[in-house]
Structure formats: structure tokens, C-alpha cells
Amino acid sequence: MxxxxxxxxxxxxxxxxxxxxxxxxxxxxxxxxxxxxxxxxxxxxxxxxxxxxxxxxxxxxxxxxxxxxxxxxxxxxxxxxxxxxxxxxxxxxxxxxxxxxxxxxxxxxxxxxxxxxxxDLNHVYSNIYRRMLTNIYRTKDGGFYHLHASLDATPTLKALGLPPYDEGKNEKKVAQRAIEASTQRYTSEDLDKMIRDIKQAGSPCLTRxxxxxxxxxxxxxxxxxxxxxxxxxxxxxxxxxxxxxxxxxxxxxxxxxxxxxxxxxxxxxxxxxxxxxxxxxxxxxxxxxxxxxxxxxxxxxxxxxxxxxxxxxxxxxxxxxxxxxxxxxxxxxxxxxxxxxxxxxxxxxxxxxxxxxxxxxxxxxxxxxxxxxxxxxxxxxxxxxxxxxxxxxxxxxxxxxxxxxxxxxxxxxxxxxxxxxxxxxxxxxxxxxxxxxxxxxxxxxxxxxxxxxxxxxxxxxxxxxxxxxxxxxxxxxxxxxxxxxxxxxxxxxxxxxxxxxxPFKTASNGWLNVTRPAGYDSLVDWV
Structure with missing residues (x-):
């Protein structure tokens, strides 16, 4: 061995x-x-x-x-x-x-x-249908394309001819089938152009x-x-x-x-x-x-x-x-x-x-x-x-x-x-x-x-x-x-x-400022 x-x-x-x-x-x-x-x-x-x-x-x-x-x-x-x-x-x-x-x-x-x-203001994570947009899908030419919901799935869903919300598709596989039915109407190149035109994130799956x-x-x-x-x-x-x-x-x-x-x-x-x-x-x-x-x-x-x-x-x-x-x-x-x-x-x-x-x-x-x-x-x-x-x-x-x-x-x-x-x-x-x-x-x-x-x-x-x-x-x-x-x-x-x-430590024991939620502080000043 x-x-x-x-x-x-x-x-x-x-x-x-x-x-x-x-x-x-x-x-x-x-x-x-x-x-x-x-x-x-x-x-x-x-x-x-x-x-x-x-x-x-x-x-x-x-x-x-x-x-x-x-x-x-x-x-x-x-x-x-x-x-x-x-x-x-x-x-x-x-x-x-x-x-x-x-x-x-x-x-x-x-x-x-x-x-x-x-x-999650635009329900990208809480809504399964919108969340499943971020995934790898087949394309018309036999390739694969990675879509991404970014911080708002609506622009890409609309470009694919799909509704922004679809409560009837609240299971992963059901949502994925619906999205892939749309991506398979496009070649990877056409899909990439569409995503670029609406200034969203996405990419063909390329080999090294x-x-x-x-x-x-x-x-x-x-x-x-x-x-x-x-x-x-x-x-x-x-x-x-x-x-x-x-x-x-x-x-x-x-x-x-x-x-x-x-x-x-x-x-x-x-x-x-x-x-x-x-x-x-x-x-x-x-x-x-x-x-x-x-x-x-x-x-x-x-x-x-x-x-x-x-x-x-x-x-x-x-x-x-x-x-x-x-x-x-x-x-x-x-x-x-x-x-x-x-x-x-x-x-x-x-x-x-x-x-x-x-x-x-x-x-x-x-x-x-x-x-x-x-x-x-x-x-x-x-x-x-x-x-x-x-x-x-x-x-x-x-x-x-x-x-x-x-x-x-x-x-x-x-x-x-x-x-x-x-x-x-x-x-x-x-x-x-x-x-x-x-x-x-x-x-x-x-x-x-x-x-x-x-x-x-x-x-x-x-x-x-x-x-x-x-x-x-x-x-x-x-x-x-x-x-x-x-x-x-x-x-x-x-x-x-x-x-x-x-023998030095990168820092003292403990935090000067403990972790906190986004926007927690109100004073605009340095510590």
C-alpha cells in the first residue's frame, strides 16, 4: 500500500x-x-x-x-x-x-x-422552487450549464420563460425538472448569451x-x-x-x-x-x-x-x-x-x-x-x-x-x-x-x-x-x-x-468585539 x-x-x-x-x-x-x-x-x-x-x-x-x-x-x-x-x-x-x-x-x-x-429578501433560500435555480442543468446541445439564483432568482426565471414563483413546485426534483425542461430548449452558448444580456451569473460547465x-x-x-x-x-x-x-x-x-x-x-x-x-x-x-x-x-x-x-x-x-x-x-x-x-x-x-x-x-x-x-x-x-x-x-x-x-x-x-x-x-x-x-x-x-x-x-x-x-x-x-x-x-x-x-499569539484570549448581526452597530467610529 x-x-x-x-x-x-x-x-x-x-x-x-x-x-x-x-x-x-x-x-x-x-x-x-x-x-x-x-x-x-x-x-x-x-x-x-x-x-x-x-x-x-x-x-x-x-x-x-x-x-x-x-x-x-x-x-x-x-x-x-x-x-x-x-x-x-x-x-x-x-x-x-x-x-x-x-x-x-x-x-x-x-x-x-x-x-x-x-x-433572504427575495426568497432565494426559503422558496425551494427559486432555490433550485442554483444548479447544473442539461442544455439542448448535450452540454451542461450552471444557473445561479444570485440574490434574486426572478430575472433568470423570467428569461427562461418561467414564473418567478410556483408554489406547486415545492419539492426539489419537481422544481429541477421544470427548470431543466426550459434549459433544454437552448444550447449552452445561447443560454450563456441570455444570462449575460440580463447581467446575471451563470456559466457553461467547462472541462479544464x-x-x-x-x-x-x-x-x-x-x-x-x-x-x-x-x-x-x-x-x-x-x-x-x-x-x-x-x-x-x-x-x-x-x-x-x-x-x-x-x-x-x-x-x-x-x-x-x-x-x-x-x-x-x-x-x-x-x-x-x-x-x-x-x-x-x-x-x-x-x-x-x-x-x-x-x-x-x-x-x-x-x-x-x-x-x-x-x-x-x-x-x-x-x-x-x-x-x-x-x-x-x-x-x-x-x-x-x-x-x-x-x-x-x-x-x-x-x-x-x-x-x-x-x-x-x-x-x-x-x-x-x-x-x-x-x-x-x-x-x-x-x-x-x-x-x-x-x-x-x-x-x-x-x-x-x-x-x-x-x-x-x-x-x-x-x-x-x-x-x-x-x-x-x-x-x-x-x-x-x-x-x-x-x-x-x-x-x-x-x-x-x-x-x-x-x-x-x-x-x-x-x-x-x-x-x-x-x-x-x-x-x-x-x-x-x-x-x-x-511564542507570540496572533491575538489576545477572547474577542474585543464578539460576533454580531449585520447592521448591529450604530456608532460610525473606529474601536
């Missing part, structure tokens, strides 16, 4: 990132030995043929290396410090939304709707080869894991606060994002700032004078802006990187972080997209389906691209701050879901013997339970169930999970920080 080591495989993946024109200063490469990997399981946890497990362990390792560099900048270059990463803990990172609970209730629990604010043959695939595959450009070089070097226990104490991050990838960036950065995964949260209307005034007050002291909206949306409101460059000219430096589905540049950069769309367009869904023995694409377990892009965004931000500490100036850095998937695919699949063992252990070898009709939650819940069955101790490990009591939600259990910086 062939031996496999996730530690050795993760080290190789980490080293390979430096061969991809990674835009880091030379001293980052020199610190590559400052990260130490550990694990209690030699084989991967995530039930997918692609090396997702190793990709997250490697990215957490890269995060740790840059955190060590920042630590040395703050506490002295002679400081003896290292980063510790448990590979299993890192592999559970993209499963965070499935692992987190409120008063013991998981996200799919029926009582959860009483615990959190209802943001088809993606790489496209103009956008060629562009993305030629780019580094994250982009970095210097906006100006006259601002003085960043000075870190001498107070506070955290590596980046005093750094102020303004998060303009929603739905997984963007929030993951700032949540992870908070481990080095406040250790509050909830952050302070306010609602502002940037089209109103009152909202703009409040927002501009925050901008006065900001160090990092995270933009997770559709490309160009924030710039149209007057707060894009070029506009901020003029605003801050001669006053201060800053870092602007852009997270998107398709990335900067390339033919498809302005298209809207989500996790499932990135999976479909890059070949991840096809790779997953074929590994399951099917001749159809299947959504992967967990929001890998969302968390992958989010982690890349955290790394890119830490790297840009390292540039500010070293060279001064202001920086623009960007990450994308499609780039994470492109990189994941480039790592290749597991050896056949390893995958056979994994598939058998997870009950996938001869199972037809998963198919293209299995939506995001179906696949994720199946993976959680099998990981829990095979590794029940992970859920109970106090180093992996952390509890916050007396929050506005109730008692929240979620994943603890993965990268451990020793």
Missing part, C-alpha cells in the same frame, strides 16, 4: 507557490522554514479528487510566513518566532459555515432562522482543457496567485502601534463585502488585529449624503479597504482605488484589496459570479463528477473557491502591509475565485490508489447519491457526515473550535484561528 503524507504534500505545494511569480519581497522567501506543519492523519480529509486539503494547508503556511515577517517588523528582526499549522485544521477551513453553530444549532437547522437576521483554451483561461493561468501593484511611492513607511498584544494592533480595516469570500478576508485578518471574527458592522447608504459623510469619516484613518462588490461598483460611488489615491494624496498610504469571481483583466473580468460559477467555468465540477464515476459535472464539497479566494485575500493584504512597512507607499492587490480554482486544478489529482481509498472510506466508490442535481448543501452535508464519521475527534478538539458566549446571537461555536504564531 502506497504511503501518503499530507505534511510532505503540503510542503511541496507551499514551495510551488514561490515558483509562480509570487509578488513578495525576497525576505519572505528567506523565511520559508519558519512554518511547521503537523497532523494526526496521514491522508486527506476533504472527499474530492483534487488536492484541496493540501492547498489550504499550504496557503495557511504562506499566511504564517508573512505573519512571521510582520512580527519581526514590529518586535525586531532578531525576534525568534515561527508559525505552526495543523494540516487537518487547515483542511476544515472551507467547511467553516457547516461547522459553526449558534446555541448548538447548525446553519441548516430549522430553528436557525430565529437566531439570525433574515436577509476547455477553460485553458479560452482567452480568459489563458489570461488567468498566466497570472500569479494574487496581483499586487504599487499605486504611489511617496507615502512614508507604515508604523505599527506599540500598544496591544497583536502583531497588527492598531491597523484599521474597512470591509465592504458580503457572502463568504470577502468576509473571510477580513475575518482572518482580524486574528492579527482584534481577534473578532464578527467585527463591528453598520449599514450605510453610500448614495445618500448622510451615508457618504459617515463613510468618509471612517476613511480618514483607514489602513486597508476590502472591496467584494461587482467590479467597478464601489468606484462608481467615488471610492475606488484611483479616487482614494487622490483623496489620500500627501496624507497617508493605504492598501486596497479587490475580491471578485473572475479576477482583474481578461475577457470575462466584468462578469458577475459566485462559488458555483467559478467551479463550473474552471473545470472543478467536471473533475469532481468524473472522479465519482459519472459523465456529468458535480458541485464540489464545501465552498472551496470562496474560502480559497478569501484566504488568498488575507495573504495578499498581509503582503501589501509588509510592503508598506518595508518600502512605504500605497498598494492595490486583488484575488479571485477563478484563480484559486485554476491553481487548485494545476496541482493535479491524487494518485489513483489514494483516491480509491478516500472514495471508499467516504462511501463514494459505488454510490450514485451525488449527481449534478445535488446542490451546494447536499454535497457539503454529505462530506460533513462522512468526515465526522471517520474523524469524530476533530469536532471536539479545543484547538480547532472556539466558543463565544453571550453574543447578540447566543452562544456561537466556530473555527478557531488556524495559524499559530509562537
Amino acid at each position: 502506497a504511503l501518503y503524507s499530507t505534511i510532505e504534500a503540503s510542503k511541496k505545494v507551499l514551495l510551488s507557490t514561490f515558483d509562480k511569480d509570487l509578488p513578495v519581497l525576497p525576505e519572505i522567501w528567506e523565511l520559508v522554514d519558519s512554518v511547521e506543519f503537523s497532523t494526526d492523519s496521514a491522508e486527506p480529509l476533504i472527499p474530492i479528487v483534487l488536492k484541496a486539503h493540501e492547498s489550504f494547508a499550504a496557503l495557511k503556511g504562506l499566511e504564517g510566513i508573512i505573519a512571521v515577517a510582520l512580527c519581526k517588523k514590529r518586535f525586531g528582526e532578531d525576534t525568534k518566532v515561527k508559525a505552526l499549522v495543523n494540516c487537518n485544521h487547515a483542511a476544515l477551513f472551507p467547511a467553516m459555515s457547516f461547522l459553526s453553530t449558534v446555541d448548538g444549532i447548525p446553519k441548516w437547522g430549522s430553528e436557525m432562522k430565529n437566531k439570525i437576521m433574515d436577509t 482543457a476547455e477553460f485553458l483554451a479560452s482567452s480568459h483561461g489563458k489570461h488567468i493561468s498566466s497570472r500569479p496567485l494574487f496581483e499586487l501593484s504599487q499605486l504611489e511611492s511617496t507615502s512614508p513607511t507604515l508604523k505599527l502601534s506599540l500598544e496591544g498584544p497583536n502583531i497588527l494592533s492598531g491597523i484599521k480595516i474597512l470591509d465592504l463585502s458580503r457572502v463568504i469570500a470577502g468576509p473571510v478576508i477580513s475575518r482572518t485578518l482580524a486574528e492579527y488585529v482584534d481577534f473578532n471574527f464578527g467585527k463591528r458592522t453598520i449599514d450605510l447608504d453610500l448614495k445618500s449624503s448622510e451615508g457618504r459623510q459617515a463613510f468618509e469619516k471612517l476613511l480618514e484613518d483607514v489602513d486597508v479597504i476590502v472591496d467584494g462588490y461587482r467590479p467597478g461598483a464601489i468606484a462608481k460611488l467615488g471610492y475606488g482605488p484611483d479616487e482614494l489615491l487622490k483623496r489620500f494624496s500627501g496624507k497617508r498610504g493605504f492598501v486596497y484589496v479587490k475580491e471578485s469571481c473572475y479576477g482583474d483583466g481578461g475577457e470575462w473580468s466584468d462578469r458577475p459570479g459566485w462559488q458555483q460559477i467559478a467551479d463550473s467555468v474552471t473545470g472543478v465540477s467536471w473533475a469532481n463528477g468524473q472522479a465519482l464515476g459519472l459523465e456529468e459535472p458535480v458541485a464540489p464539497p464545501f465552498p472551496l473557491a470562496d474560502f480559497g479566494a478569501g484566504e488568498l485575500g488575507c495573504i495578499a493584504t498581509l503582503n501589501a502591509l509588509h510592503h508598506r512597512l518595508t518600502k512605504g507607499g500605497s498598494y492595490y492587490t486583488s484575488v479571485s475565485l477563478v484563480k484559486y480554482n485554476d491553481w487548485l486544478m494545476s496541482l493535479g489529482s491524487y494518485p489513483e490508489e489514494i483516491w480509491r481509498r478516500m472514495a471508499s472510506a467516504h462511501g463514494l466508490e459505488h454510490s450514485q447519491k451525488l449527481s449534478r442535481q445535488s446542490n451546494f448543501d447536499d454535497v457539503g452535508l454529505a462530506a460533513i457526515a462522512s468526515i465526522n464519521r471517520l474523524h469524530p475527534h476533530l469536532w471536539k478538539d479545543p484547538d480547532f473550535m472556539q466558543v463565544a458566549t453571550n453574543t447578540p446571537f447566543g452562544t456561537v461555536k466556530t473555527q478557531s484561528p488556524i495559524v499559530k504564531i509562537v
Whole structure:
């Protein structure tokens, strides 16, 4: 039986990132030995043929290396410090939304709707018929197309000639049959044009080869894991606060994002700032004078802006990187972080997209389906691209701050879901013997339970169930999970920080600001 080591495989993946024109200063490469990997399981946890497990362990390792560099900048270059990463803990990172609970209730629990604010204003999640729009469907030419309900299913349903609501189709399979009856009237190309014309998200399910043959695939595959450009070089070097226990104490991050990838960036950065995964949260209307005034007050002291909206949306409101460059000219430096589905540049950069769309367009869904023995694409377990892009965004931000500490100036850095998937695919699949063992252990070898009709939650819940069955101790490990009591939600259990910086801690014990609902805070001011 062939031996496999996730530690050795993760080290190789980490080293390979430096061969991809990674835009880091030379001293980052020199610190590559400052990260130490550990694990209690030699084989991967995530039930997918692609090396997702190793990709997250490697990215957490890269995060740790840059955190060590920042630590040395703050506490002295002679400081003896290292980063510790448990590979299993890192592999559970993209499963965070499935692992987190409120008063013991998981996200799919029926009582959860009483615990959190209802943001499903257009009934995308509460209405089964509208929810099933987000799925993979056959097309007239024998292809497959991934539709997405986005935040409002109505535009796409209407374009397909379907009613916005149909209470008679409140079962998954019934709703899927109705939608597929419509998609099969169109070729993949015609369907894609229709979706583009109404400015909604969707994509043909491409193979890896088809993606790489496209103009956008060629562009993305030629780019580094994250982009970095210097906006100006006259601002003085960043000075870190001498107070506070955290590596980046005093750094102020303004998060303009929603739905997984963007929030993951700032949540992870908070481990080095406040250790509050909830952050302070306010609602502002940037089209109103009152909202703009409040927002501009925050901008006065900001160090990092995270933009997770559709490309160009924030710039149209007057707060894009070029506009901020003029605003801050001669006053201060800053870092602007852009997270998107398709990335900067390339033919498809302005298209809207989500996790499932990135999976479909890059070949991840096809790779997953074929590994399951099917001749159809299947959504992967967990929001890998969302968390992958989010982690890349955290790394890119830490790297840009390292540039500010070293060279001064202001920086623009960007990450994308499609780039994470492109990189994941480039790592290749597991050896056949390893995958056979994994598939058998997870009950996938001869199972037809998963198919293209299995939506995001179906696949994720199946993976959680099998990981829990095979590794029940992970859920109970106090180093992996952390509890916050007396929050506005109730008692929240979620994943603890993965990268451990020793002998320093990434943060103090506990949260300065416990997690809180969207729009919870009323004061527009920094902590």
C-alpha cells in the first residue's frame, strides 16, 4: 500500500507557490522554514479528487510566513518566532459555515432562522422552487450549464420563460425538472448569451482543457496567485502601534463585502488585529449624503479597504482605488484589496459570479463528477473557491502591509475565485490508489447519491457526515473550535484561528468585539 503524507504534500505545494511569480519581497522567501506543519492523519480529509486539503494547508503556511515577517517588523528582526499549522485544521477551513453553530444549532437547522437576521429578501433560500435555480442543468446541445439564483432568482426565471414563483413546485426534483425542461430548449452558448444580456451569473460547465483554451483561461493561468501593484511611492513607511498584544494592533480595516469570500478576508485578518471574527458592522447608504459623510469619516484613518462588490461598483460611488489615491494624496498610504469571481483583466473580468460559477467555468465540477464515476459535472464539497479566494485575500493584504512597512507607499492587490480554482486544478489529482481509498472510506466508490442535481448543501452535508464519521475527534478538539458566549446571537461555536504564531499569539484570549448581526452597530467610529 502506497504511503501518503499530507505534511510532505503540503510542503511541496507551499514551495510551488514561490515558483509562480509570487509578488513578495525576497525576505519572505528567506523565511520559508519558519512554518511547521503537523497532523494526526496521514491522508486527506476533504472527499474530492483534487488536492484541496493540501492547498489550504499550504496557503495557511504562506499566511504564517508573512505573519512571521510582520512580527519581526514590529518586535525586531532578531525576534525568534515561527508559525505552526495543523494540516487537518487547515483542511476544515472551507467547511467553516457547516461547522459553526449558534446555541448548538447548525446553519441548516430549522430553528436557525430565529437566531439570525433574515436577509433572504427575495426568497432565494426559503422558496425551494427559486432555490433550485442554483444548479447544473442539461442544455439542448448535450452540454451542461450552471444557473445561479444570485440574490434574486426572478430575472433568470423570467428569461427562461418561467414564473418567478410556483408554489406547486415545492419539492426539489419537481422544481429541477421544470427548470431543466426550459434549459433544454437552448444550447449552452445561447443560454450563456441570455444570462449575460440580463447581467446575471451563470456559466457553461467547462472541462479544464476547455477553460485553458479560452482567452480568459489563458489570461488567468498566466497570472500569479494574487496581483499586487504599487499605486504611489511617496507615502512614508507604515508604523505599527506599540500598544496591544497583536502583531497588527492598531491597523484599521474597512470591509465592504458580503457572502463568504470577502468576509473571510477580513475575518482572518482580524486574528492579527482584534481577534473578532464578527467585527463591528453598520449599514450605510453610500448614495445618500448622510451615508457618504459617515463613510468618509471612517476613511480618514483607514489602513486597508476590502472591496467584494461587482467590479467597478464601489468606484462608481467615488471610492475606488484611483479616487482614494487622490483623496489620500500627501496624507497617508493605504492598501486596497479587490475580491471578485473572475479576477482583474481578461475577457470575462466584468462578469458577475459566485462559488458555483467559478467551479463550473474552471473545470472543478467536471473533475469532481468524473472522479465519482459519472459523465456529468458535480458541485464540489464545501465552498472551496470562496474560502480559497478569501484566504488568498488575507495573504495578499498581509503582503501589501509588509510592503508598506518595508518600502512605504500605497498598494492595490486583488484575488479571485477563478484563480484559486485554476491553481487548485494545476496541482493535479491524487494518485489513483489514494483516491480509491478516500472514495471508499467516504462511501463514494459505488454510490450514485451525488449527481449534478445535488446542490451546494447536499454535497457539503454529505462530506460533513462522512468526515465526522471517520474523524469524530476533530469536532471536539479545543484547538480547532472556539466558543463565544453571550453574543447578540447566543452562544456561537466556530473555527478557531488556524495559524499559530509562537511564542507570540496572533491575538489576545477572547474577542474585543464578539460576533454580531449585520447592521448591529450604530456608532460610525473606529474601536
